[in-house]
Amino acid sequence: MAIPLRVLRPAATNLPLDREEVLRYLGYRPGVTRLTERDRWLVDEGIRLAIDVAAPVARLGYCAVTVDRQTVSTRVPGLVWRSRTLAGLLRGVEAVTVVAATLGPGVEDLTRRLFREEQYALATVVDAAGTALVQALGRWIRDYLQRQGPGLHLTPLYGPGYGDWPVEDLAGLLEAAGAAAIGLGATSAFCLTPLKSLVGIMGWTSTERSWTGCSLCSRTDCPYREEAHHGGKGRDRR
């Protein structure tokens, strides 16, 4: 199992963007919200503009780890993550891929410009499309990695600030991934810059485990929370 350490630059048009995810970020409620042709156009145009200005780039680093009940130790000297939720997620995992990825500053620059030009509706769509595009970049990276390790399985992407994993570990993780080389950093308050970015790790396992929807996150009142499949309707039955 050899995972290359490398920089990837997928075309934004190749990312598996989920249009329904964009709509969800915008507060669209299926069956309730009434969209006109104009609104559909607006959504499509916002997505098109976001894809136009996005410059996706990712840096991936492979790293062996040792996991006990509440710590994950890497082979990089000094790089130890103390988090019970992370350790739980990586139970049985012996290696992780560190992921640092960004769309670059294009989407947020465009969003601000549209706001200045009083194109508020389009600005909100571009912003939502950018967020969905980052998620799509995450999925694209996952698919890419999965092709590199046939027969193996990946845990969901998990990063500092999730669960009880201290957000302060972000700096070390960015460094481990060499994120600066792709223009990705963080403020002193650990905001990623550019904003439309993601940083985290995925563990490699030989056994498949299932995680559904947002079940790893404890924020049950989040308006964007995705229910586990079918919400107890269809799946439970058939």
Add this chain to the structure above:
Amino acid sequence: MNLMELLGREVLVFDGAMGTMLQAQGLPPGACPDVWCLERPDAVAWVHRQYIEAGAQIVETNTFGANPLRLSHYGLEGKVKEINRAAVRIAREAAEGRALVAGSMGPLGALVEPLGELSFDEAYACFRAQAEAFREEPPDFIIIETIADLNELRAALLACKDAAPGIKVIAQITLDPSGRSFTGTDPETAGLVLQSLGADVVGFNCSVGPDLLVEAVERLARVVRVPISVQPNAGLPLLQPDGRTTFPMGPEEFASYGPRLVAAGASLVGGCCGTTPEHIRRLRSAVDGLKPRQQPGPLSSTLGLASRTRSVFFVEENLPVVIGERINPTGRKLLAQDIREGTFTRVRQEAKRQVAAGAQVLDVNVGVPLIDEAAAMAKAVRVVQDAVDVPLCIDSSGASVLEAGLKACVGRPLVNSFSLEEGRAEAVLPLVKRYGAAVIGLTIDEKGIPSSAEQRLAIARRLVAKAEEYGIPRHDVVIDPLALTAGAQQAQARETLKAIRWIREELGCRTSLGVSNISFGLPHRPFLNAVYLSMAAAVGLDMAIVNPLDERMMDTIRAVRLFLNRDRNARVYMEVVGPKRLVHTQEEAVAQLRKAGALVESASAEADGKPQAGAGSTAATGATTPKEAGSAAGAGRAEAEAPATATGNQGGGEASGQQGAAQAGGKPADPLGSQLYQAVLEGDQERIVPLVELGLAEGRDPMAMLNEYLIPAIEEVGRLFGEGIYFLPQLMLSAGTMKKAFSRLKPEIQKAKAGQTEIGTIVLATVQGDIHDIGKNIVAVLLENYGFKVVDLGRDVKNERVLEEARRVGADMVGLSALMTTTMPQMKRVIELFAKEGFDCPVLVGGAATTRAFAEQIGARGYGRDAQEAVTLALEVLRERKGVVKR
């Protein structure tokens, strides 16, 4: 035992949940259950046997998600055929002749257009793939289940009928606790549409417990002829803190509802989520020996039409049913241009106006030369169904155009029309049958339009026979004996009336008439049309294709319903027509409007070329608003429900929320005010400034324009956003529109010193260390809409600067935004800094990571979950500080 022969005559019992039973056998959560038909057939067979031994007489195959789309989530899309065929074999072998087998077909897991992204054709193809597998390995039934979207059900049912024509289909919709599906379909509408599309059994499953389905079954039983099935959950699902779903109803309680469901009309009962073999065992004993109701529902042979969310049955109180004729480009240049260019703005407006005026069904005709009429029809149907919720009448002379409309139409439409002209019936009737529509038959044969009532009746007999040849029952055929021009063929007017009576008496068919032809070429057409309509209604006319914006026509229909004892206690007549002063000429109407000071050139609303035939009086009155209580206008106060979003036509004439409010105050109509209101409501940034300019040119008070129309409009937008009817971009379009209007009015208000343009000052900032700002920017725009002076300090703003600026501008309040848990503590620090420096200023907080509890904990004045809530909060704080908020 031949269980199939018992269908509808005895109560049959289905099995219960499959998924949880497989999980008990070791299926991991999140794994694909369907593939166990290949990998663990023993486990699937075990589940079937458990249910059969518990008394189930029908078992469902383990194929709920075995369609290409859902299997693709597991990389198994190539196994559709293999899985479905294996599933039927497993169920058959497990049943050993003791139970029937139903091939389960669940939802696709993606919403079908127009609610979602999946096209109707894609949905159809997915279901068809599964149905084809069932054709090769036939179960006794195909059961389409757990689907909440009527359009998705249509796709599934059509696919089954096409690909597996010999297999009986059970079609089950899933209802919310509200008694409707989550896309708004009620039980009657579901029953009407599914039965018309050819379902052999209709019913409900999943989502709710049996207690909530008894009434739904009763309602369904009123409208269907076919047997009813019902498979409830074991009560309403409860989400546990650990994310698991549990079902509260035990086997005994669950089974106790069995006899009630049967009494309500069900003849097939079973269980869905949370039910076990023990639930089924108890259910079987509870219904053992019970007989289902044999007689069809009282409305099952009554013509019914439906949209997605509403049905119209041709019962006494609805007659004559009004079909709005105005979506027809013949002779209407602007409407034709709207359709040709594909904008459909006027089509949408016409739909809304007609429904607000009382139309119960809308005719849709897009016959513009040299366009792709089929594509235009599909789009028009979608646009109209997006705007209003009444059933449609698909009107075209082209079969391909009719098919495009029928395919796009969610619900049960009427087709306009077929005749005995060569090839017409053969082209139209198969489409009517396939899409489960009803149809208008014109009394025209190979020789043309007959001259006598006897000949019309003879053609009507042949029309009905022809329809029945195609499997369309006579109660779904509406005969139009054709009103000809009395000015040219005077004797014909009476022949048509005779034909209406005879057709009704001899054939038992419904009748229809396009009324306005009768008066062509004669003076006072609206008067003649109304008189002829009342004569036709008196001899039994069931449906009139008219212009609903013609007030006289609509009032005549209300009067007819009164005299025929359909409008009980004259309730509608007294409410709608009673308060009016009726007029008989255009001149009289115009004089009355002038007197009321409310006349606005109607050309803006009716500039669409010449007035429609039969629309004479409307041309004078149609552009006024409904609050003109003393005039012949008043279309908006019709008995029909206004659209849920209260959006109206730009020309006025509808009962929007704002208009209704003004009416209650008894003030005269104000079409320009309505247009300002609508422009903000619809986010029409192009129109708003010209409208404001028009108001200013008329010498209107800028403050009144703001307070009476613009602010109520943006408040209504806020309400719609709060209810989820608008999503964020729509809110922002309206906000941008409001801002443009406000910017134009502001200098005028200042010039006139008519009042303050700003109601208060708020300082906004994203806190120190945080660089997110879109949420704060959205809040800023909305606050400006409501008249706040917003001092936006930007993002990553130091705490001291927030204090300094708030002091400098004399802020009434400060709004802080933070997206991250790491930056949220800065909010507390700002509040502490204010306290330390003795600066008394409320602080409002918001942002993705903040919560109400956090706001309370740090001593913030309040928390806004979204931009609209932030505005509400800011207004509340301002009232606290300043008393009444007034400009």
